[in-house]
Amino acid sequence: MATSTFNIQLDSDLKRRVEEVSSGIGLTPTAVFNVFARQFVAHRGFPFAVVTPVPTEREFTEQMDSTYLSMRDGNATEHELIET
Numbered sequence: 001m002a003t004s005t006f007n008i009q010l011d012s013d014l015k016r017r018v019e020e021v022s023s024g025i026g027l028t029p030t031a032v033f034n035v036f037a038r039q040f041v042a043h044r045g046f047p048f049a050v051v052t053p054v055p056t057e058r059e060f061t062e063q064m065d066s067t068y069l070s071m072r073d074g075n076a077t078e079h080e081l082i083e084t
Helices: 012-024 029-043 057-072
Strands: none
């Protein structure tokens, strides 16, 4: 089977983490991306759900505190959680 090079750019920390995890399961990053590419083609898209991550309790609290302060200071007229 002929091979081709596929260059991608990753955040440095993500690259390091991919290398650590792939090494931990006995694979190279190249093998990992080959598995992903084959599954992507076989599923005609992502082989898993691509969703927005659920915020941690801390992230949610910070977001709500910020929204509250904005509302208190008169910078918001309707709370984004109220259904209209």
